[in-house]
Amino acid sequence: MKSFRLLILLAALLALLFFSGWIGFHSFIQSDSFREWLSKKISRSIHANGQLEPLTWEGSLFRSAGFSAKGTGKSKLRSLEVTNLSAQVDWWQLLKGAWVINQLAADKVVADVGKRPSDTASPALDSAKQPSGLSLSNLLPSELRIEHLYVASANLHWETDRGDTGQFVGTKVSATRTGPDRWNVEAIGGNARHAAYPDLHVEQMHAAVNQDSIEILDANAQATGGGEIHVSGKVSLARQLNAQLTCEFSDLDTKQILPAEWRMGGKASGRLVYTGDLNRFEHGEIAGSIKIVGAAFDMTNVFLTLHQLAKFGGLNDVRIDSIETKIRYQDKEIQLSDIRASYEDQIRVEGTGSITPDHLTGDLLLGLSPKILGWIPGAEEKVFTEQRDGLRWTTVKVSGTPDQPKEDLTKRLISAFRDKMTKEFKGETKDAVKSLLDMFHQNP
Numbered sequence: 001m002k003s004f005r006l007l008i009l010l011a012a013l014l015a016l017l018f019f020s021g022w023i024g025f026h027s028f029i030q031s032d033s034f035r036e037w038l039s040k041k042i043s044r045s046i047h048a049n050g051q052l053e054p055l056t057w058e059g060s061l062f063r064s065a066g067f068s069a070k071g072t073g074k075s076k077l078r079s080l081e082v083t084n085l086s087a088q089v090d091w092w093q094l095l096k097g098a099w100v101i102n103q104l105a106a107d108k109v110v111a112d113v114g115k116r117p118s119d120t121a122s123p124a125l126d127s128a129k130q131p132s133g134l135s136l137s138n139l140l141p142s143e144l145r146i147e148h149l150y151v152a153s154a155n156l157h158w159e160t161d162r163g164d165t166g167q168f169v170g171t172k173v174s175a176t177r178t179g180p181d182r183w184n185v186e187a188i189g190g191n192a193r194h195a196a197y198p199d200l201h202v203e204q205m206h207a208a209v210n211q212d213s214i215e216i217l218d219a220n221a222q223a224t225g226g227g228e229i230h231v232s233g234k235v236s237l238a239r240q241l242n243a244q245l246t247c248e249f250s251d252l253d254t255k256q257i258l259p260a261e262w263r264m265g266g267k268a269s270g271r272l273v274y275t276g277d278l279n280r281f282e283h284g285e286i287a288g289s290i291k292i293v294g295a296a297f298d299m300t301n302v303f304l305t306l307h308q309l310a311k312f313g314g315l316n317d318v319r320i321d322s323i324e325t326k327i328r329y330q331d332k333e334i335q336l337s338d339i340r341a342s343y344e345d346q347i348r349v350e351g352t353g354s355i356t357p358d359h360l361t362g363d364l365l366l367g368l369s370p371k372i373l374g375w376i377p378g379a380e381e382k383v384f385t386e387q388r389d390g391l392r393w394t395t396v397k398v399s400g401t402p403d404q405p406k407e408d409l410t411k412r413l414i415s416a417f418r419d420k421m422t423k424e425f426k427g428e429t430k431d432a433v434k435s436l437l438d439m440f441h442q443n444p
Contacts, residue, residue: 114161
C-alpha cells in the first residue's frame with residue numbers, strides 16, 4: 001500500500017513537472033529571448049542580419065507579423081522584408097535534437113539585391129540582447145532547418161554595378177530543400193523587367209538555388225509585344241555575376257528588341273547564348289542565330305543604287321522581307337555570318353559583315369532578277385556575271401559607318417555602262433553617262 005502511494009506521488013510530481021515545464025517552455029517560445037535566438041538562426045542561414053516580429057504559438061504552428069533583414073559582408077542581398085510569416089514545427093524532430101520547420105509560408109516578400117552603397121554598414125545584432133548563461137535557448141538544437149517554403153507574392157529588385165535596375169514582381173514561389181544550402185525553386189506568374197528591355201510576363205520558372213549560384217532549369221515568358229521566350233542557364237552569386245544563359249525565342253516584335261535606328265520591322269525567332277558578367281553586361285558575349293520574317297528592311301539604306309534599279313525594274317521598293325543570320329556581339333561590335341536575306345524572288349543577299357557604332361564592313365553576294373538588271377546596258381555582262389537560282393549575282397564590298405554606309409556596286413555599274421555605250425555608240429555616250437550619274441546622285 002505504501003509503495004502504491006509513493007507511485008501515485010511520483011506520478012503526480014512528474015505530471016506537475018511536465019505541466020510546469022510545458023508552461024515554462026510555452027512562455028519561453030513567445031519570449032523576446034527565443035525570438036532573438038530564432039532571428040539569429042534565420043539570419044545566419046540567409047547570410048544577413050535580421051529581426052522577427054513578436055511570435056505567437058498554437059500547437060505546432062508559429063506566427064509572426066514579419067521579418068526584416070539587411071545583407072552582411074559581401075552578400076548580394078541588400079535588404080529583405082517578409083510579411084505575415086507562419087511556420088509549422090516538427091516536434092518529433094525537436095525531440096530527436098533537430099529544429100525542423102516543415103512548412104514556412106509568407107504573404108509577401110520584398111528583396112533587394114546588388115551592390116550595397118559603400119557608406120551603408122550592415123547592422124549587427126545587439127549582443128546585449130542575446131541570451132547569456134544557462135537558459136532554455138542553450139538547450140535547443142543549434143541547427144535550424146527549413147524543409148519547404150511558400151510565398152504568395154515574391155518581389156525581387158536588383159541593381160547592377162553599372163546602375164542598371166530591374167525587377168521580378170508578383171510571382172508565387174514554392175521552394176523545397178534538397179540539401180545543405182540547396183533549394184529546388186519554382187515560380188509561377190509575375191512580371192519581369194531589366195533596364196530598357198521589354199517587359200516580360202513570366203509563365204513559369206524552375207531553378208536550383210544554393211549559396212554560390214542559381215541554375216535556371218526552365219523558364220518560360222511572354223513579351224508584352226507578343227512572342228515567346230524560353231531561358232535556361234546558370235548565374236554565379238560570387239562577387240562577379242558570371243553567367244551562361246541560353247535564350248530561345250519566337251515571334252518577338254523586332255521594334256522592341258532592336259535599336260530604332262535600324263528601322264527593322266517583322267517578327268524575330270532564334271537562339272542566343274550569353275556568356276559573361278551580368279554586372280558588366282555590355283562586355284559579355286552574345287552568340288547564336290536569328291531569323292526575321294516580314295522584316296520590311298529598306299535595303300536602300302545600304303545600297304543607294306537599288307532604289308533606282310528596282311524602280312526601273314518595275315518594283316516600288318526594295319524592302320527585304322526575310323533575314324536569317326548567325327550573330328556574335330561583344331564590346332559593342334556585332335559580327336554577322338551566313339547572312340541570307342531576300343525580297344520575294346527578286347533580290348537575295350548572302351555573306352558576312354560587322355557593325356560597330358562608328359564602323360561598318362561587309363563582304364556580300366548580291367543576287368538580282370534579270371527583270372531588275374535588264375535596263376542597264378553592261379550590268380549582266382560586266383558586273384552580275386554569275387547565274388544561279390534564277391538570279392544574276394555579283395560581289396559587293398560595304399564600308400563606312402552605320403549612318404553613312406558606302407558600297408562599290410554603283411561605281412562598277414557606271415563603269416560597265418560606260419564601256420558598253422562606248423563600244424556600241426563610240427563617242428556618243430557623254431550625255432547618256434551624265435544622265436546615269438545624275439540618277440545615281442554622283443559626280444562623273
